[in-house]
Amino acid sequence: MALVVKKFGGTSVGTVEKIQLVAQRVIAQQQQGDQVVVVVSAMAGETNRLVGLSHAITKTPEGREYDVLVSTGEQVTISLLSLAIQNMGGKAISFLGHQVKILTDEAHSKARILSIEGERIHQELGQGKVVVVAGFQGVDRQGNLTTLGRGGSDTTAVALAAALKADICEIFTDVDGVYTTDPNMVPHAKKIDRISYDEMLEMASTGAKVLQIRSVEMAAKYQVPLEVRCTFNDNPGTLVTQEEAQMESRMVTGVSYDRNEAKIAVREVPDKPGIASKIFTPVSEANINVDMIVQNVSSKGHTDLTFTVPKSELQQSLKIVEPIAKAIGAKQVETSTEIAKVSVIGLGMRSHAGIAAKMFETLAQDNINVQMISTSEIKISIIIDEKYLELAVRILHDAFELGN
Amino acid sequence: MALVVKKFGGTSVGTVEKIQLVAQRVIAQQQQGDQVVVVVSAMAGETNRLVGLSHAITKTPEGREYDVLVSTGEQVTISLLSLAIQNMGGKAISFLGHQVKILTDEAHSKARILSIEGERIHQELGQGKVVVVAGFQGVDRQGNLTTLGRGGSDTTAVALAAALKADICEIFTDVDGVYTTDPNMVPHAKKIDRISYDEMLEMASTGAKVLQIRSVEMAAKYQVPLEVRCTFNDNPGTLVTQEEAQMESRMVTGVSYDRNEAKIAVREVPDKPGIASKIFTPVSEANINVDMIVQNVSSKGHTDLTFTVPKSELQQSLKIVEPIAKAIGAKQVETSTEIAKVSVIGLGMRSHAGIAAKMFETLAQDNINVQMISTSEIKISIIIDEKYLELAVRILHDAFELGN
Numbered sequence: 001m002a003l004v005v006k007k008f009g010g011t012s013v014g015t016v017e018k019i020q021l022v023a024q025r026v027i028a029q030q031q032q033g034d035q036v037v038v039v040v041s042a043m044a045g046e047t048n049r050l051v052g053l054s055h056a057i058t059k060t061p062e063g064r065e066y067d068v069l070v071s072t073g074e075q076v077t078i079s080l081l082s083l084a085i086q087n088m089g090g091k092a093i094s095f096l097g098h099q100v101k102i103l104t105d106e107a108h109s110k111a112r113i114l115s116i117e118g119e120r121i122h123q124e125l126g127q128g129k130v131v132v133v134a135g136f137q138g139v140d141r142q143g144n145l146t147t148l149g150r151g152g153s154d155t156t157a158v159a160l161a162a163a164l165k166a167d168i169c170e171i172f173t174d175v176d177g178v179y180t181t182d183p184n185m186v187p188h189a190k191k192i193d194r195i196s197y198d199e200m201l202e203m204a205s206t207g208a209k210v211l212q213i214r215s216v217e218m219a220a221k222y223q224v225p226l227e228v229r230c231t232f233n234d235n236p237g238t239l240v241t242q243e244e245a246q247m248e249s250r251m252v253t254g255v256s257y258d259r260n261e262a263k264i265a266v267r268e269v270p271d272k273p274g275i276a277s278k279i280f281t282p283v284s285e286a287n288i289n290v291d292m293i294v295q296n297v298s299s300k301g302h303t304d305l306t307f308t309v310p311k312s313e314l315q316q317s318l319k320i321v322e323p324i325a326k327a328i329g330a331k332q333v334e335t336s337t338e339i340a341k342v343s344v345i346g347l348g349m350r351s352h353a354g355i356a357a358k359m360f361e362t363l364a365q366d367n368i369n370v371q372m373i374s375t376s377e378i379k380i381s382i383i384i385d386e387k388y389l390e391l392a393v394r395i396l397h398d399a400f401e402l403g404n
Numbered sequence: 405m406a407l408v409v410k411k412f413g414g415t416s417v418g419t420v421e422k423i424q425l426v427a428q429r430v431i432a433q434q435q436q437g438d439q440v441v442v443v444v445s446a447m448a449g450e451t452n453r454l455v456g457l458s459h460a461i462t463k464t465p466e467g468r469e470y471d472v473l474v475s476t477g478e479q480v481t482i483s484l485l486s487l488a489i490q491n492m493g494g495k496a497i498s499f500l501g502h503q504v505k506i507l508t509d510e511a512h513s514k515a516r517i518l519s520i521e522g523e524r525i526h527q528e529l530g531q532g533k534v535v536v537v538a539g540f541q542g543v544d545r546q547g548n549l550t551t552l553g554r555g556g557s558d559t560t561a562v563a564l565a566a567a568l569k570a571d572i573c574e575i576f577t578d579v580d581g582v583y584t585t586d587p588n589m590v591p592h593a594k595k596i597d598r599i600s601y602d603e604m605l606e607m608a609s610t611g612a613k614v615l616q617i618r619s620v621e622m623a624a625k626y627q628v629p630l631e632v633r634c635t636f637n638d639n640p641g642t643l644v645t646q647e648e649a650q651m652e653s654r655m656v657t658g659v660s661y662d663r664n665e666a667k668i669a670v671r672e673v674p675d676k677p678g679i680a681s682k683i684f685t686p687v688s689e690a691n692i693n694v695d696m697i698v699q700n701v702s703s704k705g706h707t708d709l710t711f712t713v714p715k716s717e718l719q720q721s722l723k724i725v726e727p728i729a730k731a732i733g734a735k736q737v738e739t740s741t742e743i744a745k746v747s748v749i750g751l752g753m754r755s756h757a758g759i760a761a762k763m764f765e766t767l768a769q770d771n772i773n774v775q776m777i778s779t780s781e782i783k784i785s786i787i788i789d790e791k792y793l794e795l796a797v798r799i800l801h802d803a804f805e806l807g808n
Contacts, residue, residue: 016460050480056420057484058491065490068498069483072476076454079473080461086469087462094472098502099547143503 002167003125004029007039007135007157011174012231013077014044022172022231023084026130030090035125037164039135039157040081042073067108067137067147071097074134074153082132091129095121097137097145102156104138104146111138111146112214113155116163133160154215162222169224171211172231177238178203178210180402181255185393188403192253193236196243199253199345200226202379206343207258216240243347251355252346252400257393261291261308263339263371263383264321268331269305271298276305278328282320288313292341292374292383302331306372308383311337339371340389343381344396356380362399368392406571407529408433411443411539411561415578416635417481418448426576426635427488430534434494439529441568443539443561444485446477471512471541471551475501478538478557486536495533499525501541501549506560508542508550515542515550516618517559520567537564558619566626573628575615576635581642582607582614584806585659589797592807596657597640600647603657603749604630606783610747611662620644647751655759656804657750661797665695665712667743667775667787668725672735673709675702680709682732686724692717696745696778696787706735710776712787715741743775744793747785748800759804760784766803772796 006026013019022038030036042050050070054061061069078094085092100120104111121131135153138146148155154171161169175183176191178200183189195203197220204213210228219226219240229237247253269275276295283290293307309317314335325333349355359380363370368391372383384392397403410430417423426442434440446454454474458465465473482498489496504524508515525535539557542550552559558575565573579587580595582604587593599607601624608617614632623630623644633641651657673679680699687694697711713721718739729737753759763784767774772795776787788796801807 016457019461053420053480053484054487057423057487061487065483065486065496065498068486068500069480072479075476075479076457076473079469080457082469082472083458083461083465092469094469096472096549145500 001033001035003035003037003164005037005039005157005161005164005166005169006172007153007170008041008172008231009153009174010041010044010047012172013040013081016080018231019077019080020084023081023088023090027085027088027090030130037121037125037131037133037160037166038081039133039153039160040074040077041135041153043077046073046076063108064144067145071134071137071145071147074136078132078134085130085132091127092132093124093129094132094134096134098139098143100133102138102159104140104148106140106144106146109147110149111140113138113148113159116159118163121160121164151212154212155218158215158218158222158224158226161224162218166224168227169219170227170229170237172229173210174231175210176230176233176235177228178208178240178254180253181393181397182257185390186397186403189397190402190404192238194239194241194244194247195253196247196347197240198243198378199247199347200240202343202345202376203254203256206256206341206345206379206381208254208256211240248347248351250346251348251352252344252402253348254345255393255397255400255402256343256345257389258341259386259389260311261339261341261383262311262314262335262337263306263308264314264317265304265306265334266321266325266330267304267334268302269325270329271301271303275328279305279321279324282324283309283317286316286320288317292372292381294372294374308339308341308372338386339383340386341381341383342389342392342396343379344400345379347378349378349380358399359396362395363392366391366395405437405439407439407441407568409441409443409561409565409568409570409573410576411557411574412445412576412635413557413578414445414448414451416576417444417485420484422635423481423484424488427485427492427494431489431492431494434534441525441529441535441537441564441570442485443537443557443564444478444481445539445557447481450477450480467512468548471549475538475541475549475551478540482536482538489534489536495531496536497528497533498536498538500538502543502547504537506542506563508544508552510544510548510550513551514553515544517542517552517563520563522567525564525568552618555616558616559622562619562622562626562628562630565628566622570628572631573623574631574633574641576633577614578635579614580634580637580639581632582612582644582658584657585797585801586661589794590801590807593801594806594808596642598643598645598648598651599657600651600751601644602647602782603651603751604644606747606749606780607658607660610660610745610749610783610785612658612660615644652751652755654750655752655756656748656806657752659797659801659804659806660747660749661793662745663790663793664715665743665745665787666715666718666739666741667710667712668718668721669708669710669738670725670729670734671708671738672706673729674733675705675707679732683709683725683728686728687713687721690720690724692721696776696785698776698778712743712745712776742790743787744790745785745787746793746796746800747783748804749783751782753782753784762803763800766799767796770795770799
């Protein structure tokens with residue numbers, strides 16, 4: 001007998017018929033003798049409907065009251081799924097975040113889970129019930145409703161799996177698993193059977209959208225085995241798990257990309273200690289997420305400082321950076337939104353030499369200019385002109401022999 | 405400075421624009437120096453949408469999980485109204501049933517409020533906030549969500565007014581107040597300025613739909629002054645309050661009607677002690693609400709037992725009554741759904757003689773046959789053929805000079 005946490009996203013519960021499919025799946029697994037906890041998102045389209053209502057009221061819906069609104073989406077789904085299971089003769093009970101005390105901090109719309117009370121869930125499982133938990137929501141110490149940010153249901157599922165000491169956390173979605181790259185861009189991309197937490201984290205944080213980053217971090221921290229699977233078939237998915245020897249034998253595991261960054265270059269900054277912090281401290285204090293930072297070698301006492309921020313935060317960043325650039329005597333500030341980031345990821349980098357060289361050589365063969373480079377132990381990210389993005393992903397995927 | 409509880413029903417908050425109107429109203433009152441608590445229902449149509457979803461899943465959506473679903477409607481409204489107040493520069497905080505501990509019994513979909521914790525609400529009012537509370541919902545001792553039944557938001561408002569010792573509870577709706585009879589049926593029906601709790605209770609329980617019965621009972625019990633007013637204008641409404649001398653001077657206060665009853669007649673029952681209980685005990689055990697009961701004078705050791713039940717429960721009632729009728733030797737069971745109940749209500753009945761006589765005489769003049777009669781201290785109800793309903797209401801309303 002295993003204890004399994006299964007998470008179904010918005011498209012998997014997008015209609016009454018799909019909810020009934022999920023109910024069948026869940027009952028079938030329970031009949032095999034497993035204990036089943038299900039975490040669900042809002043029905044596809046529902047969150048957008050709610051957000052639309054709030055935008056008709058105020059330009060900037062946010063904070064405590066906004067979380068009260070958007071958390072209703074998951075509440076509808078847990079009820080319908082529980083009714084569907086009961087209607088098929090199964091036993092089910094639903095829980096909202098506050099009912100199983102999914103305690104979070106007070107950061108509305110991006111709250112972090114602090115703890116979960118698993119006792120009540122174990123009791124209900126022990127009575128033969130399927131336990132259906134609302135994803136995405138929690139409650140803070142004062143009893144205010146909180147939400148975890150888009151995709152937060154993944155995190156709910158992993159946190160529950162950790163709290164309940166589940167044997168596995170299965171994340172159901174509309175794709176078969178994690179692919180070597182986006183199959184919409186490279187049709188012969190291959191499903192990855194097993195991937196390490198660290199690789200998955202790099203994939204997610206460099207643009208692969210299949211799992212929320214925080215859920216992978218939490219799975220790694222609590223060593224929860226995570227499987228990404230398809231709702232609509234029984235194919236085996238991708239297991240996200242601890243490192244295994246076999247994983248290092250691959251040179252590269254996947255190629256990911258991100259179109260949502262913009263570049264800011266501060267030109268000819270006087271090269272003195274403390275200049276970088278003068279720029280980046282106020283930017284980070286404004287909660288702007290700086291991703292890549294490159295500082296060129298100084299020439300004649302001047303240096304170029306280049307970094308990327310989310311496109312949506314470019315204007316706000318400029319408002320902060322331009323007066324500072326002027327004050328510290330930089331020549332000018334240039335920006336570009338026509339860039340893209342491509343990343344190559346794999347534990348194999350630790351043992352295989354020359355991966356970076358192979359990457360640059362491959363790009364050079366097709367005359368793709370690399371504007372910025374940033375590396376970690378198991379990842380190389382580059383910024384290129386956006387128009388070469390598809391080409392770059394395709395030739396890198398081929399060069400590292402990732403396809404079928 | 406007064407503490408006012410204002411309740412807005414589904415049509416009053418049916419669109420974003422109407423929610424903004426409510427926000428304006430509430431802010432205006434607060435600026436006059438009053439403390440304001442607002443209770444809201446689900447946006448018009450929302451509850452039906454949710455019920456529709458559940459019916460697509462199961463023929464009999466009910467119980468714990470059903471309450472989880474339908475309580476989301478009010479949650480959406482409290483959020484939007486709070487955001488609207490904030491967007492207009494006001495301060496607002498929303499509360500769900502469980503957040504201010506609206507404790508109920510465990511009877512899902514028809515729960516009764518046991519207590520409310522008013523302390524937190526007083527705190528927030530003290531900080532200059534408008535407090536927005538979800539109507540219709542509560543929480544039982546185990547933390548399960550419960551709902552109070554259709555129209556339950558009225559009860560939430562009155563219970564809050566009682567718990568907070570509010571100066572008045574205002575129920576906003578799409579009509580100007582309580583009328584002497586249904587203005588759709590009798591265009592010259594008149595708005596009643598003041599009405600006693602007892603009269604309002606009789607009006608509500610005999611078919612006037614403007615207030616939920618339980619909310620009037622609770623207002624009477626805790627002596628909460630209740631005002632029924634229109635959301636879309638500033639006209640004074642109807643004050644439901646304690647008895648006043650002036651109220652008794654009216655012969656009749658209102659005429660109400662109900663088309664939703666069906667009649668069951670058990671013919672020629674052997675007239676022995678205990679026969680009535682043999683029939684009505686199992687009926688009430690099935691939770692069927694028997695309204696009027698008439699037993700004719702016995703002739704030749706036999707009697708006729710006639711009673712009314714809600715039309716929707718006629719078939720279920722028959723399944724219980726027919727075998728019993730057979731067993732106790734009744735001749736036959738007859739039913740009719742083409743009946744209607746008309747009631748004449750007024751404290752004045754206590755002091756004015758001849759109201760019943762006048763009622764029967766008025767009906768007789770137009771050849772309307774009275775099938776059943778039932779009276780209380782301040783009410784006379786009759787059952788007539790449904791086709792005479794409009795005529796009966798009109799002539800009674802005129803006979804007691806209730807119109808403009």
